[in-house]
Amino acid sequence: MAKSENDQDDDYKARSVALRLLARREHSRLELTRKLLQRQLPKSVIETVLDDYEEQDWLSDERFAEAYARQRIEAGYGPLRITGELNQRGVAANADTLQAVSLQDWSDQAVRLRRKRFGLSDLRGQLEERLRQMRFLQRRGFTQEQINAAMDAVEPA
Numbered sequence: 001m002a003k004s005e006n007d008q009d010d011d012y013k014a015r016s017v018a019l020r021l022l023a024r025r026e027h028s029r030l031e032l033t034r035k036l037l038q039r040q041l042p043k044s045v046i047e048t049v050l051d052d053y054e055e056q057d058w059l060s061d062e063r064f065a066e067a068y069a070r071q072r073i074e075a076g077y078g079p080l081r082i083t084g085e086l087n088q089r090g091v092a093a094n095a096d097t098l099q100a101v102s103l104q105d106w107s108d109q110a111v112r113l114r115r116k117r118f119g120l121s122d123l124r125g126q127l128e129e130r131l132r133q134m135r136f137l138q139r140r141g142f143t144q145e146q147i148n149a150a151m152d153a154v155e156p157a
Helices: 002-024 029-038 043-055 061-074 079-088 096-100 103-118 127-139 144-152
Strands: none
Touching: 002 029, 002 043, 029 043, 061 079, 079 096, 103 127, 103 144, 127 144
């Protein structure tokens, strides 16, 4: 009987912790699994709870991917970085938000980020500075094509 009570306690704890986490923001299934495992909850209980929450549509990897991608785009990150971060969170990076952004929009985003961070001065003959700015955009997750577009953008003097 004590085992049954313990199972019920674990189920209650898993449900309440998962619900509290989901009330704050969207989470991927992998993120919630990791957080519940950190609380020493049995994997079987975690899987059951998360399956129930997915059935009730309280947990959705697609919704998480949309919200996460939108937030990271607004923060100035490129498609490669966002895709990698989604993969780390256990979500296949086919987020509609990423698909909806055109290649031109990504290039424009890279230009805006460069303008905000460095300005759009002409860097011909300044190899070190050009490389520094390109590395910054690369770390932000932009493709080489998008970085080249940003580097080619120059404000008139």
